[in-house]
Amino acid sequence: MNVIFLILILFLVGAIVTAFAGKWSSLLQDGLFILAVTIPAVLFFTQVEMNQLVGWTRGGIHLELGLTPFSYFFAILVLLLGVASAIYSVGFMHGKARKSYYYFNYLLTIMAMLGILFSRDFISFFVFWEIMTWASYLMVVMNGTRTQEIGIKYFVFSAIGAYAMLMAIVLIHAQTGNFLIQDFIDTYPSLAHGRQILIPILLLVGFSVKAAVMPLHVWAPGSYAYSPMSFTSVFSGALSKMGIYGMVIVFVTLLSHLPEGGLIRDIIAWMGAMTAVIATLWAIAQDDARKLLAYSSVGQLGYIVIAVAIGTPMAMLAGLFMAFMHGLFKGALFMVVGAVEKQTGTTDFTKVTGLIRKMPWTFLTALISIIALAGIPPLGGFIGKWMLYESLILSDHYLLVIVAFFSSTAAFLYAYKFLFGFFLGQEEEEWADVKEAPITMLIPMLALAVGSILLGAFPQLILKPINNGLISLGFSDSYGKLWETSTLFNEWGDKVVLQPIIYAIMGVFLTTLAFTYFRNRKRTRYVSTKDISTSGEIPLAHENLTFKENFFQPFLRAVEPVMKKQIDWYYREFGAGLEAIFNFTRRIYSGNGQTYALYAVIFLIVLLLLNGNLFGQ
Amino acid sequence: MVGSPVLFVAIPLLAAFLIPLMGMIWKEFVRIIPGLVLAYMLVLSVSLIIYIQSHGTIVEVISGWGPPVGINLVFSPFSGALTTLMTFLGLLVWLYSHKFKRNVDYEPAKKYFILLMLMVTGSVGMVLTGDLFNMFVFIEIVSISGYGLTSFFVRRDSAEAAFKFLLMGAFASSFLLIGIMIIYTQLGTLNMAEIAQRMPQMDYHMKVFSLIFILVAIGVEAETFPLNGWAPDVYTQAPGPISAAMSGIVVKAAVYANIRIIYTMYDLQGAYEYLLIIGLITFIVAETAALKQERLKRMLAYSSIGQMGLAMIAFGIGTKEGVYAALFLMFSHAIIKSLLFFSGSYLVYNKTSKYIKHVNGMGKYLPITAFLFTLGAFAIIGLPPFMGFWSKLALLSAAADSNLVILVAVILVVSIVEAVYYLRVVNRIFFFKKRANTKPEKPTINAMIAMLSLAAIVLVIGFYPDLVTGLIERAADDLMDKGRYIGEILSKN
């Protein structure tokens, strides 16, 4: 059996077996679950060969699976996060309800994502895409909170995307006569112009939904926030990247042949930019960590979309690098939220506070990941941002630079809010006996955080697969050597050399720390956060020293005009209107049998009157 | 040849008369014999299907009278495939209700099983017959047994539903008679093959008039848009398995009749457009009406109507791909909707009002039933890798191949509505708290077998559609090849 099949089938079998193993032993189930993820992952990295196609026919449709260098890059992300989050899940789901359900859908989602990456024809692509959708849908509604709202919204938007894609797929079939992706790419330049425009747009709509591009992003905040956090780290970290995966393929292989391609790219890029801005602003306004990170994910995906839509070689590298980084740090951050939720029972900033000394390792993960998120050198996040800005400037998208930079700066606000909200600030009595998260949760978190640091120093680790992947898509190879040195440079010859920067930063940091810390260590003592100077007055016991509510109120007041109404609101109104119309039209079925008979007679008479026109010779 | 198509009609009719007599010997016969008959019909149709693959279509001439005068039964790949599907479903419905009606007295049970058997027989007859008037008779058999079965539960509003059904049915049969009459006066024959052969001679207006009367008449049974007012009521009030049989068997037969008439008998291009437009309207109206339903079975009913609309759209496309898609849709819908009706009935078992809210929290108490319902819901929405996906793909592909881009878009948009109302129910099953006054009822073992076998089909075909695509393709070929149909029947003359 081919190893690609084997991997997919192992996941499927693993899902079923794991789901039922819970009947006998919880420990066995956990073990099987980890194995069900790691064995295929190991197989993938050791056995799968590039560009080897397996074809077979199903229902009269020729299907092909295989691995390209481009999907290899995404597969790294999926499996990395998949394995990390699986280990984390074992700790996170311990003692929670619906564990079997969770494991089943988790494995199915990972399988579907790998399947998408393996697919070399549109039908397998779509099949895996939809499996991914419904498996993740089942995860979103898993907690049972607001399922009719959040879950349905997720599904409706997924369906909009998937059906747009399906429409494109059947149109493609009408043109080429089969469903193979490569055949379509080859015939695309010779299509009629209308189809040439319509098909990529439909595909892009499909991918934009998963990539949460405005205005199709409204499902994302709720769905990310209400899934189990251990899944959200995959959901936001890897699953959303499937949209990016598709978009890049469309941009590179299709739109480059289209005269209007540039316009479409610009529109998408601007949509991405608006997503980044609006989502960032909403993230700042959130008081719930899950929602904050959810909006933040949408915003970060916005940057990635900008980058891949611009589509210069450097922008592509930037976008894909950021996609990978986002997987790492957002995965870790969602895990942090999960850990806090597990240990305290809530994720509300206004309730939890001062956990830094209770959960130091969790805090460390959060700190590193937040620094990566904010794009501050020397971590990996900066490299992506840097390449993004440089490529935007070089490709004359100046306004986009401003917009992207604005949202990136504004991201500092919520980044700070996240750290401050959970870990800093007053240490309240209520959380005095919170313990550090279990080791199974800490290890994957820290591993991802280390990944962020590692990619800051050695971006070539991941730039190399990206580069290979882009070249295999037929992308021009002007940056072929980029990853060989750790030097980033733009076409104007300006550069950032990472190693000395990192040394300088570390050197100064350690020196200063030594200066303030080591000389004082013996003589200072730790005092609690209650023991603070308040302009000479001693705070009384009942005085509130916790600053939590309306955290960024001044800023939010400044940006109030753009945040008056969420896009959500328009969709809700639209949906409610539609439902009202449907509710009205179904009154055709009045309940009176005689009316029905009358319909029949009238229908007959109308047809008889129309006869010549209706059934023309 | 292992048997004759006549047996499809003869055996059940004979059994129907024998059952009351046998019932006097041992009461259980009333429940068992219909099952045996249906099983026999299934075996027969499967063996005939295998037979015709090597020997070609069977045309059975009854009592030696040749086609123009006598009645004939045609077991072609197309009608054979449908017969197999119907008898299979009939058997499952019987299996499902075998114990389901345990608590029902002898008298009602007798009526129930006899009528069920007759309904299946009538539907099979509609599919097999090659004679227009004979088709009318079978339609009436189906309808009358349908009226009886609908009003089975005395204490509900079932009589109301049955009366509406009857009213529409009576109009339909009148119209059908008029249509048949016009054809007969013009062409002097009632044999469908001969009608098809002589159709070009017919006066254009007469042709259109007759077609309209027949379409409206059969449209009542086939649940096309302005004629389907009875359908939701009947589905709501009939016993669960009967709803399944209605949507899986009766409506399929009616759609078959519709299609046979348009594809084989008439040569009017506009009829395809009629199918397309009416199908589309049916689809849209039904799916949107289903969105806000409060009763589970009524929702399923509208969904069923909508799916039939889809099948009609597919037939209306008129190409071979379209016919293939339509047959696939009919097949998958019959299986999936039966699964939904079967499992849905248990989810709202204890409440006669069958409100959707009664399914709240049932996932915890009836895990397997709830899982099967979910499977059915996912399949009918068209999510891969379940069966519904392949049929929907075939439909969309056929529409796209015929350059009907707008149609593809409309179907997909309305499908989203469909997804919404199904998922709302699924969410209720699993994630809502059980209501205090609902009592979960465990399915009987027979019902479970019936549901599991349907679910197995949904899954297996979903992963391996090749099992049926060959059969469906042959059926589609058969329907498209009008000349061969005429030739095969008339050669028996």
Add this chain to the structure above:
Amino acid sequence: MEILQYIFGGIITFLLAFVVGMTFGGTRRKIIARIQNRYGPPIYQNFIDAFKLFSKTSAVHHGAMHYMGPAFLMVSSVVSLMFIPILRDGGWFPNLNFHGDLIFLLYMMVFGSLGMALGAGQTGNPNSAIGVTRGLAQMVGYEIPWIMALVAMMIQFHTTSITGLMDVQLQSGTWNLFASPFAFVAAILASLGMFRYAPFNIVGAPAELASGPASENGGKYLFTMMSSHSVFAFVKLTLFADLFLGGAGNLVELLIKTFLLYMIPVLYGVVNPRYRTEQAVRWFWGWPTVFGIIAIAYAVWST
């Protein structure tokens, strides 16, 4: 050996920046005092303060982040300093001049605020947190005109490196102040916020917040913060001089140019009351941003 050279150059540069920054700070206090009709502290008062803080011993701390806050701040100022050419043509230690560009510098410069904010956060003092939120909000405000000005320069001169921009001025013989005047205006207006002098001093707000983020720090912490602020002021001024005034050939020229630039926020601050945070943010998104847009338009048009 290169490393040693970097370290040595770094230390010397740091000392220069420290001294200049402190002196400028003292001058500012004096000027403000005189305008307010006071006598004011001597110019070297800052040195005295720094020495006093340096020799004090802290008795308490609030945990790890509390220690790291000042360190982050110092990293931000010193590393930024290392990337800025002090004098043109390598008249001073080159440090890391050729290893970074403007965008890198932008991020390096905000690094400190975030790190400081973390340190302030752990103290648990609500005033610190309030100050931080105001500071971050204000930062989002002024970064917009600032990045616009920089992007305008990049467009106009096709380089993102600071040395590159200096070379451009050297070759053309005109300062960028004249070559792209609107960018200069936008950048200067943004710099008002960067210095956090009045009217943008609500972050520290000495009167009611007890100097905001810094409120829990004393002794060595405060010394570290104070010196890094001074260095940072020097960094910003030198950067402006490099970008817009053609850099400096020797130290005297550098001092004159930076002092003149320094007077702009100082004098603007003296004659203005304090803005509320949202007013400040909106102010930055008003005229400074308009100038920024004009600068970009001008840059696109002129290339």
Add this chain to the structure above:
Amino acid sequence: MEKYLDILEIAIYGSAVALILIGLYGALTKKSLIKIVLGLSIMDSGIHLMMIALGYLKGGTAPIFSKGFENSADQMVDPIPQALVLTAIVIGFGVTAVALSLVIRLYRHHDTLRIDEIKNLKW
């Protein structure tokens, strides 16, 4: 004789159409369930009558091959409509019976025979 037959034919067709229309009117406008069922029956009768009339051949004989009529197939009335009508009448009878039994059930359940008041199932 010829003229008489013509008039007869017109009368038969006319009465068939009239019956159909009367039946339609009754079934579509009368609110009483019984009247609706009656209307349906009348409509059926009209259709049956029309079918018979269509199969009628002017001056034809009964379609029975008996002594003396062996070669007169051309003169015979078409037998098929008659056969059909027989079947249809039986079916119509059955439907009417079912309908009336349903009416009884409805009356017991709803205490009314007005069709517009029996609307528990709608939308």
